[in-house]
Structure formats: structure tokens, C-alpha cells
Amino acid sequence: MLDLERLRQDTPGCLERVFLDSAGSSLPPQPVLSTVIGHLRREAEVGGYVAADERADDLAAVRGSIARLIGATPAAIALVDSATRAWCEFFGAVPLRAGDRILVSRVEYASNAITALHRARAAGATVEVVPSDPSGRIDLDALDRMLDDRVRLVSLVHVPTNGGLINPVREVVELAHRHGALVLLDACQSIGQVPIDVDDLGVDALSATGRKWLRGPRGTGFLYLRTELAGSLTPSALDLHGAEWISADDYRPAPDATRFELWECDVAARLGLGAAVDYLLGIGIDYAARAITDRADSLREGLGAMPGVEVRDLGVDRSGIVTFTVDGVDPALVREHLANNRITVTVSGRSSTLLDMSARGLDAVVRASPHYFVSDGDIEWVLRTLSTLR
Numbered sequence: 001m002l003d004l005e006r007l008r009q010d011t012p013g014c015l016e017r018v019f020l021d022s023a024g025s026s027l028p029p030q031p032v033l034s035t036v037i038g039h040l041r042r043e044a045e046v047g048g049y050v051a052a053d054e055r056a057d058d059l060a061a062v063r064g065s066i067a068r069l070i071g072a073t074p075a076a077i078a079l080v081d082s083a084t085r086a087w088c089e090f091f092g093a094v095p096l097r098a099g100d101r102i103l104v105s106r107v108e109y110a111s112n113a114i115t116a117l118h119r120a121r122a123a124g125a126t127v128e129v130v131p132s133d134p135s136g137r138i139d140l141d142a143l144d145r146m147l148d149d150r151v152r153l154v155s156l157v158h159v160p161t162n163g164g165l166i167n168p169v170r171e172v173v174e175l176a177h178r179h180g181a182l183v184l185l186d187a188c189q190s191i192g193q194v195p196i197d198v199d200d201l202g203v204d205a206l207s208a209t210g211r212k213w214l215r216g217p218r219g220t221g222f223l224y225l226r227t228e229l230a231g232s233l234t235p236s237a238l239d240l241h242g243a244e245w246i247s248a249d250d251y252r253p254a255p256d257a258t259r260f261e262l263w264e265c266d267v268a269a270r271l272g273l274g275a276a277v278d279y280l281l282g283i284g285i286d287y288a289a290r291a292i293t294d295r296a297d298s299l300r301e302g303l304g305a306m307p308g309v310e311v312r313d314l315g316v317d318r319s320g321i322v323t324f325t326v327d328g329v330d331p332a333l334v335r336e337h338l339a340n341n342r343i344t345v346t347v348s349g350r351s352s353t354l355l356d357m358s359a360r361g362l363d364a365v366v367r368a369s370p371h372y373f374v375s376d377g378d379i380e381w382v383l384r385t386l387s388t389l390r
Contacts, residue, residue: 165315
């Protein structure tokens with residue numbers, strides 16, 4: 001059971017406002033803040049190189065903490081500056097030639113789709129959309145029919161940015177692997193709120209951010225790479241960290257996922273990411289996930305009972321992202337009304353998930369994403385405030 005009072009005291013930002021934007025960039029707990037600021041101060045005292053050397057073991061331990069969270073080995077983790085960087089680096093390393101096919105789901109995120117289209121156009125490959133089933137999840141039967149030996153990669157968004165559904169992963173992996181296709185899981189919105197075991201899921205790669213449900217600093221993320229793949233993929237960029245210069249005309253890439261890392265990085269932010277993951281491990285991902293689901297379900301139930309409010313979440317299993325619209329009121333005005341009453345939400349527009357939003361005839365939705373530090377009183381205040389909107 002979570003100690004809500006302690007969690008809230010560790011999160012000063014949630015005491016003055018109702019914070020419902022962890023799907024955007026969450027509030028870091030005090031240990032993360034102290035870690036980042038403390039290292040920046042140390043850099044100011046002794047310089048960045050010395051400060052980093054002093055924390056070399058702690059920096060190495062960040063991969064170990066992430067590995068424990070997702071059931072991987074430290075060698076399978078590459079630390080990068082965002083989920084987008086992780087996704088693009090892996091996708092860019094997958095060999096593509098004319099006639100190859102890339103499959104994406106209807107809830108694909110804009111950055112992933114743009115990268116896929118851009119590279120496919122250059123290679124003469126195609127990007128094709130797997131439809132959703134009536135529940136909103138990826139249609140497994142349709143995927144099975146679309147797969148053949150020309151499919152190089154299936155991109156699967158675990159939890160979309162514009163709603164609460166959770167896509168099935170293991171089932172997609174099993175279908176894709178029958179045809180030799182790789183599966184890249186976008187866990188940007190699931191890591192930190194949905195328990196993940198990469199061995200159980202069987203994915204070939206996973207991209208994730210630190211700033212959302214993990215409650216880490218901005219400018220942090222990681223790529224998980226199945227160990228057997230590391231030696232067969234060449235990153236788009238290599239430096240003296242990801243590879244060793246061994247002669248005048250040769251170099252040797254790192255044997256593991258660190259070949260996808262570059263030497264220069266924000267050391268303070270990476271240490272902060274490690275602190276955030278350790279904080280979650282101390283709580284327990286199962287406890288955190290249950291609390292987030294409870295908060296989201298409570299909010300959905302309250303919204304569903306309000307006249308003129310429509311909950312827009314799809315799926316069977318649902319995450320901590322809650323989306324809704326208010327009849328006759330622009331989502332931006334809903335956000336403004338809530339902000340004027342000390343409530344932070346955001347708006348998810350059509351451009352972020354173009355295919356899904358267009359298919360459902362939606363231009364924008366209000367997105368609320370309560371983390372485990374949100375209280376029952378916070379949820380009640382949100383519902384009371386919305387009731388005054390009309």
C-alpha cells in the first residue's frame with residue numbers, strides 16, 4: 001500500500017495545484033530534484049569532467065536500475081536524450097531496401113510516423129497502417145493477414161498519447177516473429193505506469209522517456225535492445241563512446257546497446273533519471289500501477305456521470321490517461337477554465353495521432369493523466385470545477 005502523504009510531501013508541486021499532466025511531463029519527486037541540482041552545483045565547483053568521474057559508478061548504475069525495472073540486463077540499455085531519439089536510432093539502424101514494408105498501428109505517434117515515412121520514401125519501402133478492432137486496440141486478425149516476408153518491422157504504440165487504451169504486445173510479437181519481422185515497442189506513455197517485462201513481451205526493441213510516468217528530468221530516455229540484435233545493427237552516428245578507433249582505417253563498435261550512445265550527455269539529468277527509477281523501484285511498479293489505474297478509473301467514472309461530457313478513451317484494458325470532451329466547449333477553453341482553478345491538464349490535438357483522431361472525427365480532446373500522488377480530494381475538485389463550466 002502506498003503512503004500517499006509521504007508521496008505528496010516528496011512532490012511539493014502537487015500541494016498547491018491538482019496536477020494531471022504526467023502524460024506530458026510529470027512532477028519529479030524531491031530525490032530527483034536534489035540529485036540534479038546537487039550535481040550541477042558540483043560541476044560548478046570542480047568542472048564537468050571531474051564531477052562526472054566522481055559519479056562514474058552511479059552513472060553506470062542507471063542502466064542497472066532501468067534493467068531491473070523492465071526485466072533486462074544493463075548491457076541491453078542505451079541511455080539517450082528522449083524516447084523519440086531512442087525510437088529513431090533503432091528504426092534508422094534496421095536495414096531497409098526497395099519493396100520492404102513497415103507496419104504501424106492506427107494510434108501511431110506523429111514523430112514515429114514522420115520518421116518512418118521519411119526513411120521509407122528514401123529506401124523505396126512502404127508504410128502501411130494496421131487497422132484497429134472495434135475496441136480501439138490493434139486488430140490482431142488484420143495484422144495476421146497483412147504480415148508476409150517483406151515486412152521488416154512492426155511499430156507498436158503500447159499506450160497512445162491521445163487516450164487510455166493499452167495495446168496487446170505479446171500477441172503482436174508472436175505474429176510478427178512468425179514472418180521474421182522485428183517489433184519496436186513505443187513505451188513512451190507506458191513506462192512507469194504499466195509493468196513491463198521485456199523477456200515476457202518478447203519485443204526486439206523498446207523506446208522510453210524519463211520525463212513522463214517515470215517522473216525523471218526532461219532530456220532523458222532510453223532504448224532497450226534485444227541482446228542478440230546488437231551486433232547486427234549499425235547506428236546512424238558513432239563516436240569514441242559507442243565505438244573504439246583501432247587503426248588508421250578501422251573502428252570497432254561497442255558489442256552491446258551502448259553503441260547507440262554518444263559520449264556527450266547531460267550527466268546531471270542522467271543521474272536524475274537513475275534517481276527517478278530507483279524511487280519507483282522503492283515504491284514498487286505494481287503498487288504504482290494499481291494506484292494510477294484507480295485514480296484514472298475514478299476520474300472516468302465521475303466524468304461519465306456528468307451531462308454534456310463524453311469520455312473518449314478506447315480499449316479493453318486502460319491506462320492512466322483519461323481523455324474527454326465537453327459539448328459545445330473547445331478543449332482549449334476547458335483547459336483554461338481548469339487552469340484558472342489550479343488544475344493542470346493539457347489538450348491532445350489531431351496532429352499528434354492523425355490517423356486515430358481523423359478516423360474518430362476528433363480535432364482535439366482534453367487529456368488528464370493523474371499519477372499516484374493525486375488524491376481523492378483532487379479528483380473531486382476537478383469534477384466540481386468542471387460542473388461549473390457550463
